[in-house]
Amino acid sequence: MMINKAPRPSLDQVATARQIALFLDYDGTLAEFALTPDQIDPKPEVIALLTRLSHCPQLHVNVVSGRRLAHIQALLPVPNILLAGTYGLEMQLPDGRQFSRAELEAIQPALERLKPQWKQLLVDRAGFYLEDKVWALAIHARYAEENEAQFVLGKAHDIALDVISLDQFRWLTGHRFCEVSPLWANKGITVKNLISDYAAPDLLSIYVGDDGMDEEAFAIVKAQGGLTILVADRPRATQADYRLDSPAQVGHWLNQLAAQLEAAAQQT
Ligand SMILES: [Mg+2]
Known part of the structure; x- marks a missing residue:
């Protein structure tokens, strides 16, 4: 680059x-x-x-x-x-x-298992936003404190990899952002x-x-x-x-x- x-x-x-x-x-x-x-x-x-x-x-x-x-x-x-x-x-x-x-029925069960766990992770934390895109689930940490953002996004990653299969989903990260979405x-x-x-x-x-x-x-x-x-x-x-x-x-x-x-x- x-x-x-x-x-x-x-x-x-x-x-x-x-x-x-x-x-x-x-x-x-x-x-x-x-x-x-x-x-x-x-x-x-x-x-x-x-x-x-x-x-x-x-x-x-x-x-x-x-x-x-x-x-x-x-x-x-x-x-x-x-x-x-x-x-x-x-x-x-x-x-x-x-x-x-993709078929929504094939995608949703895993996201429905992940959502409450991510929700729990964000309880009582300021500056985070859980976005339910139906086809995908994302955490935005743009307004969170830097160290806490890193900690939470790291934790979100660990939780997600327990719940989703990488044959079906992608793990996406960006600036203060992570997302689980289908391969397509x-x-x-x-x-x-x-x-x-x-x-x-x-x-x-x-x-x-x-x-x-x-x-x-x-x-x-x-x-x-x-x-x-x-x-x-x-x-x-x-x-x-x-x-x-x-x-x-x-x-x-x-x-x-x-x-x-x-x-x-x-x-x-
Ligand atoms: Mg853009």
Whole structure:
């Protein structure tokens, strides 16, 4: 991994592309983080931006989030874009059809055994948040005290490995975060499948994301010669080639992209 100091991505490469698959994370990328991950607070400017992008004929718009699909649907009521929830385990296609890549009945028993044990671990502790994603279970420790966060996330790991099978589930960690989710919950696999579904030899892929789960997708998009953009307010180790400082900058860059594609579409 390289420390990413690169400037904002140039639009030159994008201007000449005939078909583009645009992959966007949601929290920390299109919108600032919500106070809790269960908060659903649709952002009019993000909805307007994605609606604008959805009208560009060269563009396939995909939102790939760790949130539940139902949340992403509520946050982005935009037709003709693809919404991938739980890292791509559950999807809504641009025409509105929905499907999931695993059987909920096969997933839930283990999560139902794990949940009360994790709940017990968090009793009387401040700054932690247990997120039940139905398909997955996560602990957020963003607002917890540092040492306690490390202790609890370590304990959560030990408990989880007693309850789940790694043939069926993945153990995910991030900054002050851990999660148990099915194997299909993988942005890298999701993006790889979507790129091959588009089946366009001259497809340019662009991926914009801000956290560890996005790194799996950066690797895939990079291997295909695509554009990888990290959202971070300072340089850090990443697979991504470019960096934008904040969701506001992402919005600005994507609006510029839309303007360029609109102009190109008018010329043809
Ligand atoms: Mg994110």
